Amino acid sequence: MALVRGLVISILVFMIAIPASFGCTTFVVTDEASEDGSVFVGHTNDGFGTGLVANRIREDMVVFRHVPAKDHMEGAKRQVIYDPNSGGEFLGEASSSETESVVIGEIPEINHTYAYITGSYGIINEHQLMSGECTDYAKIHPSAEKDKRIFYSSELSNIALERCKTAREAVLLIGDLIETYGYYGTGETLIFADPEDAWVIEMCGGTPDGTGGYWAAQQITPGHVFVAANEFRIRELDYNDHHQLFSENLVDDAQKMGWYDPSDGPLDWAKVFGIGEYSHPYYSQSRVWRIMDILAPSLKLSPYVEGPFSKAYPFSVKPDSPVNTSESFSLFRDHYEGTVFDLTAAPAGGPFGDPYRVWGPFDLHDAPYEGELKPGSWARPISTDPCGYSYVCQGRKDLPAIIGGICWLGLSSPAETCYVPFYAGIYRLPTPYLHGSHWEFNLNSAFWPFELLQNWARFMYNQISPVIKAEQSRLESDALARQPDIEAKALELYKQNITEARMFLTAYTDQTAVDTINSWMNLTGKVIVTYRNGNYNDVRNKTIQNVGYPDWWYELSGYQYGPRVYDMEGLQSIPDVKYTGKVANVTGDPIAYISEYQT
Incomplete structure (x- = not known):
């Protein structure tokens, strides 16, 4: 026992020094909690964004892929690609494909795989199976090792969308893959939802023999909203609770490693296998609180908690009123305005209420050890400037899957982006979304038009932000208003020829995306001219007004x-x-x- 415990501690100390790649926020709104019976799954990719190009993971890319449905020959193998952003280094030699991807292992392929859209993680498939993600700190972040620990959450999410139609199927598949092929890297939370059901599965590695892994899953109560933000959210596990699923060896191994004593009561997944919040107190829990408080203010949840494993915030909440599509977008656009954590407030927000911060020395993603008190940190907002992309997926059971499923996708920070509809039934993605790099300025990519305006807005945020929000509202409202007619036309085509319906949705998605980028570039030009050199330059009247600073500044x-x-x-x-x-x-x-x- 002492040897196992010593090994575990040494691995833990080594691994928490490795910064996690992401700091994402994710949520799900169940069908009974929404205004029109939709299910919403949201995800922000807050690690500057990465993408997959021809199965190759690139840290410097903000790109997306549409993976077509495929039939596979009997005996075919599905390659598993190593994720260098996992927080787990690769051990041993790696074979490479023609695209130079590191192939860490293989699993048997199935006869037919479904079409889906993916970025850093799987997003939505042609059957309206939707996914969201956030990274968590676990007690152990194992390294990847060929044929021993071959899976991280990114590949697991893709495989689930390739093979599953329902959220429960996805959870069971991922649990089996973890136990059979092993798990490496950071702890992770994945949400899976279909138009009628939603589950959360959380996972980590660190078994005593170094193989397999651990996972726990919980169904989200119909009529509720679930939120996660870089900390495990599943708590006490119960073998008799049919709303929960978890790995068989989880409880026994926790006892072997000295992490859990049955006399303490039911095993608390988050507390036993996790180590709390990222970076500093409230890094995770304030975002959970904020979304819950926005949707259910009647609960009067306090922004303050007693510790990293607080139970002040329930697993899920019932919103005071049904959530619509626009409201689901707005959940990601928050900087704690009007609260104790308000990032626009003086003095740190500056004279123009800039909600974004250059990271201080204690804002980085290093896990605090027990009892550590860091000198200071900024509040961690939901909309953050390192965000590469975010989305809200929408699933509807009253429509064919290829029409009912939508990924509303936005680039750069959520507060300064515009969400564009990508239907689940499309055959391809718009060209600007297929390429994009953080290191190469290119206004022909989808990322840079939004990133440019987000950065310019920070010069005079309280002046420019309302202008952005107005255009944001106009474009998104127009897209929402067009939905009934577009979907009625798609449904008419669907009844005659599914291929034609999918081609119609592909063309509509492509044109809407391109038109939105063009509109955003026009807006960017107007903002640059209007708010230049600290002035308000009235183009129409050819006058210049000095905006000036507030007296307190x-x-x-x-x-x-x-x-x-x-x-x-x-x-x-x-x-x-x-x-x-x-x-x-x-x-x-x-x-x-x-x-x-x-x-």
Whole structure:
């Protein structure tokens, strides 16, 4: 026992020094919790975004793929690709395919695989199976090893969309793959939802013999909303609860490793196998609180908790009112405005309420050890500037799957993006979404038009953000308004010829995406011209207005010590000079006046 425990601790200490690649937020709104019976699954990819190109994972890409449905020969093998963003390094030699992907193992292929859309993780398939993800810290983050630990959550999500039609099928498949082929890398939360059901599965590695892995899954209560943000969310496990599923060896192994004592009560998955929040207190839990509080303010949930494994926030909540599509988008656009964590507030938000922060030394994704108190951190918002992309998938049981399923996809930070509909039945993705790099400025890619405007908005955020939101609302409202007619036409074609229906949806998706990017580029040009050099430049009237700073900023920045009198030495010698923003008519000594009236 001592040897096993010592090995576990040494691996843990080594692995928590490796930063996780992502810091995502994910949620699901069940059909009974939505306004029109839709199921919504949301995901933000907040690690600067990665993508898959011809099965190759690239850290510098923001790209997406549409993987077509395929028939496979008897005895075919499905290659499993190593994910370098997993937090688990690759051990041993790796074979490479023609695309230079690292093939870490193979599993038997099935006769037929479904079409799906994927980015860093699987997104949605042609049967309206939807997925969301967030990374979690677990007690152990094992390295990848060929034919021993070959799966990370990214490949598991893709395989689930290739092979499954329902959320429960996806959870059972992933659990079996983890136990059979092993798991490496960070802990992970995956959401799977179909138009009638939703499940959460959480996973990690670290079995005593170094093979297999651990997983726990829980069904989301109909009529509820679930949220996860970089910390395991499943708690006590119960063999008799038919709403839960988990690996058979989980409880026994937890006892062997000294992590769990049955006398403590039911095994708490998050507490026994996880190590709490990313980086610092409230990094994860404040985002869970925020979404729950927005949707269910009647619960009066406190933004403050007693520790990393607090039970102050339930597994899921029933919203006070049904959630519609636009509201599901807005959940990702939050910076805690109006709350104790408000990132737009002074002084850190600056004179124009910029909600984004350059990371400080203690904002990085290093796991705090027990009892560690870091000197300081910024609040971690839901909409964050490192975000590569986000989406809200929509599934509807009253329509054929290829029409009912939509991925509303947005590039860059959610608060400054525009969500574009990608129907589940399309044959291909729009060209601008097939390429894009963080290191190469290219306005022909989907990423850079949105990233450019997001960065420009930070110069004068409280001035520019309303302009962005207005165009955002216009474009998204137009797309939502078009849905009934587009889907009625697609349904008419579907009844006659499914191929024609899919071609119609492909053409519509492509044109809408291109039109949205063009509209965004026009908006970017107008914003750059209008808000230039700290002024408001009225293009129509050819006038320039100095926006200026708020009085509190002048006071905080020492503006009152500028060249207002010739006797600068005398001015600077006066303690506690305040900025009044008023002009005074002074007779006699201006220093005496300032001493008497502005201190």
